[in-house]
Amino acid sequence: MKVTKLKSLLIQIFKKKGLNSSDALISANAIINAEMVGAYGHGLSRLKMYCDRINKNLINAKPKIKIKKISPSISFIDANNSIGFVAADIGIKKAIENAKNTGIGLVAVKNSGHYGLSGYYAEQAVKKNLITMIYTNAPPAIAPHGAIKSLFGTNPICFGTPTGSKVPFILDTSISMINRGKIRVAARNNQKIPEGVALDKFGKPTTDAKKALSGVQLPMAGFRGSGLAWMVDILSGVFTGANHAGKVKDPFDNFTGPQNVGHLFVTFKSNLFQKNYNKRIKENIRITKRLPKIKGVKEIMYPGQNKFRRFRENSKKKINIPKIIKKDLELLLK
Amino acid sequence: MKVTKLKSLLIQIFKKKGLNSSDALISANAIINAEMVGAYGHGLSRLKMYCDRINKNLINAKPKIKIKKISPSISFIDANNSIGFVAADIGIKKAIENAKNTGIGLVAVKNSGHYGLSGYYAEQAVKKNLITMIYTNAPPAIAPHGAIKSLFGTNPICFGTPTGSKVPFILDTSISMINRGKIRVAARNNQKIPEGVALDKFGKPTTDAKKALSGVQLPMAGFRGSGLAWMVDILSGVFTGANHAGKVKDPFDNFTGPQNVGHLFVTFKSNLFQKNYNKRIKENIRITKRLPKIKGVKEIMYPGQNKFRRFRENSKKKINIPKIIKKDLELLLK
Numbered sequence: 253m254k255v256t257k258l259k260s261l262l263i264q265i266f267k268k269k270g271l272n273s274s275d276a277l278i279s280a281n282a283i284i285n286a287e288m289v290g291a292y293g294h295g296l297s298r299l300k301m302y303c304d305r306i307n308k309n310l311i312n313a314k315p316k317i318k319i320k321k322i323s324p325s326i327s328f329i330d331a332n333n334s335i336g337f338v339a340a341d342i343g344i345k346k347a348i349e350n351a352k353n354t355g356i357g358l359v360a361v362k363n364s365g366h367y368g369l370s371g372y373y374a375e376q377a378v379k380k381n382l383i384t385m386i387y388t389n390a391p392p393a394i395a396p397h398g399a400i401k402s403l404f405g406t407n408p409i410c411f412g413t414p415t416g417s418k419v420p421f422i423l424d425t426s427i428s429m430i431n432r433g434k435i436r437v438a439a440r441n442n443q444k445i446p447e448g449v450a451l452d453k454f455g456k457p458t459t460d461a462k463k464a465l466s467g468v469q470l471p472m473a474g475f476r477g478s479g480l481a482w483m484v485d486i487l488s489g490v491f492t493g494a495n496h497a498g499k500v501k502d503p504f505d506n507f508t509g510p511q512n513v514g515h516l517f518v519t520f521k522s523n524l525f526q527k528n529y530n531k532r533i534k535e536n537i538r539i540t541k542r543l544p545k546i547k548g549v550k551e552i553m554y555p556g557q558n559k560f561r562r563f564r565e566n567s568k569k570k571i572n573i574p575k576i577i578k579k580d581l582e583l584l585l586k
Numbered sequence: 587m588k589v590t591k592l593k594s595l596l597i598q599i600f601k602k603k604g605l606n607s608s609d610a611l612i613s614a615n616a617i618i619n620a621e622m623v624g625a626y627g628h629g630l631s632r633l634k635m636y637c638d639r640i641n642k643n644l645i646n647a648k649p650k651i652k653i654k655k656i657s658p659s660i661s662f663i664d665a666n667n668s669i670g671f672v673a674a675d676i677g678i679k680k681a682i683e684n685a686k687n688t689g690i691g692l693v694a695v696k697n698s699g700h701y702g703l704s705g706y707y708a709e710q711a712v713k714k715n716l717i718t719m720i721y722t723n724a725p726p727a728i729a730p731h732g733a734i735k736s737l738f739g740t741n742p743i744c745f746g747t748p749t750g751s752k753v754p755f756i757l758d759t760s761i762s763m764i765n766r767g768k769i770r771v772a773a774r775n776n777q778k779i780p781e782g783v784a785l786d787k788f789g790k791p792t793t794d795a796k797k798a799l800s801g802v803q804l805p806m807a808g809f810r811g812s813g814l815a816w817m818v819d820i821l822s823g824v825f826t827g828a829n830h831a832g833k834v835k836d837p838f839d840n841f842t843g844p845q846n847v848g849h850l851f852v853t854f855k856s857n858l859f860q861k862n863y864n865k866r867i868k869e870n871i872r873i874t875k876r877l878p879k880i881k882g883v884k885e886i887m888y889p890g891q892n893k894f895r896r897f898r899e900n901s902k903k904k905i906n907i908p909k910i911i912k913k914d915l916e917l918l919l920k
Binding site: 322323325326328354355356358360362383395396397398399400401403409411413421423425429455472473475476477479480482483485486487489490491492493496497498518520522524525526529532533535536539540543544545546549551552553554555 | 656657659660662688689690692694696717729730731732733734735737743745747755757759763789806807809810811813814816817819820821823824825826827830831832852854856858859860863866867869870873874877878879880883885886887888889
């Protein structure tokens with residue numbers, strides 16, 4: 253399917269569910285971006301879930317979002333259970349505005365939902381010559397170090413910076429060994445997952461994607477990864493007023509209430525301390541890329557480079573839509 | 587040796603090297619803190635190195651530190667190659683002051699040196715009811731993903747928050763599989779290091795600490811850890827104006843110039859968005875600690891708890907000083 257065609261279908265679906273044109277466009281763009289960069293776990297595979305939650309009034313199609321200015325640098329957003337894309341769009345735009353005005357921006361968002369890829373919002377800040385750090389929490393998936401029950405989400409850490417080139421440096425990494433979205437896609441397609449990334453609900457290692465989803469994902473680097481996931485839960489949940497400590501609801505399985513996800517957006521003007529920041533980062537990347545490489549490695553890549561390439565390549569192609577998603581689309585358009 | 591005795595010896599040594607009383611006290615306190623929390627790689631094992639670098643004018647005993655106020659929230663410090671402890675002490679104090687005044691603080695430091703443990707500075711912010719994130723870079727130790735030569739330092743990520751109790755939450759984790767300081771201590775004591783944490787200079791796995799020091803340390807979680815180390819190099823080096831991309835000098839081996847390490851201190855008032863932050867974080871920790879535990883685990887610990895306990899226990903004891911360090915002390919006091 254052509255991108256333009258898919259976009260108009262998505263807008264049509266979201267408007268049918270009650271979103272206004274602007275919010276429908278924001279949501280469609282975020283989903284299409286996830287497909288284009290190959291992050292299928294954050295793309296169309298979630299469309300039906302969003303619509304189900306709107307149907308059950310767990311996502312508010314017509315939210316009254318409150319924006320409170322705490323200082324010229326700091327804003328606080330109560331998203332009133334909007335779809336996460338819309339809350340995050342306002343969040344990053346405020347963080348950009350605040351940093352442009354004062355050099356630094358800090359925006360907390362509560363009462364939001366899953367917003368897709370942190371990197372998508374980071375890119376928007378980077379395009380405005382800002383450095384950014386973005387945190388969001390997620391439903392329980394990872395056991396704290398020493399526990400046999402999951403509590404933290406896969407809680408991504410996201411960092412973005414301009415590079416002096418068209419290709420931004422965007423690190424967007426979950427704290428789990430692999431992304432939950434990937435396990436979810438594997439489960440849908442009846443594929444196995446790698447060893448060492450998850451335990452089943454009895455605490456036994458598993459390569460069965462469905463068993464992994466009902467079990468526990470493993471954090472990277474044991475106590476260290478567990479600590480990083482905890483940090484993200486504190487920054488995006490405890491600090492903002494959103495749910496935390498395992499209370500963020502799984503959007504696929506838990507329809508007892510809104511998710512109340514929290515987000516935190518931090519932005520700095522990249523040239524705050526060094527006027528020639530772009531020249532400096534270009535040199536940093538150039539030196540790193542020139543290092544001797546492991547046999548078989550063609551190029552040392554910086555975070556975000558692969559996604560950018562995939563995006564560019566996929567922009568020229570039609571979007572391939574799996575059968576199961578086609579069915580979702582048909583049903584939702586009825 | 588009693589702590590008070592050791593402190594006065596350290597002050598005596600630093601003053602002999604030309605530091606003023608205040609800077610000597612700051613440096614002595616930081617080193618003793620590292621010993622007390624059991625981070626021996628950041629404690630007395632570095633004393634001789636600091637003094638050697640002062641002797642060679644690579645650490646400036648009488649620095650003229652410039653503090654530039656960029657905005658009410660943002661300060662920029664040129665540490666004039668001071669000993670890292672002194673630069674970091676000013677850095678965190680400014681970051682605390684700025685956050686107390688405006689809700690948020692951002693302080694960049696360039697022309698500094700190794701400052702010991704990030705967590706030591708994080709604690710100071712946490713005691714003032716601030717959330718803090720601290721970054722600093724370090725000499726090459728970790729190969730970027732795909733490279734066979736080290737370039738990034740072990741580049742710690744540090745995060746601290748008040749907990750509503752006396753024991754702060756301080757995550758202070760290097761991006762390497764284990765801390766370089768630990769490998770250094772193992773090398774001094776002719777001990778082996780664990781498997782899977784380092785390669786020798788030919789790219790082969792090694793458990794020989796000395797071979798590891800001249801080789802490459804492995805980042806946690808491959809591309810992800812490599813990306814996090816790169817992020818820290820950008821935040822503390824590229825952004826601040828300090829050395830970066832492998833140019834931070836190894837303080838033990840490289841006497842061709844000052845280190846020019848960079849630091850970045852970020853601070854937020856913890857109650858910016860939620861007045862009852864302390865209650866919220868207490869609940870977060872309480873819920874996490876109540877999870878079912880892996881067999882043999884007595885308590886689910888949060889980052890910083892172990893260090894706090896070790897500090898409290900060691901405060902009651904004399905400090906045990908290895909023979910090799912005793913020799914250093916004797917020589918330096920002559």
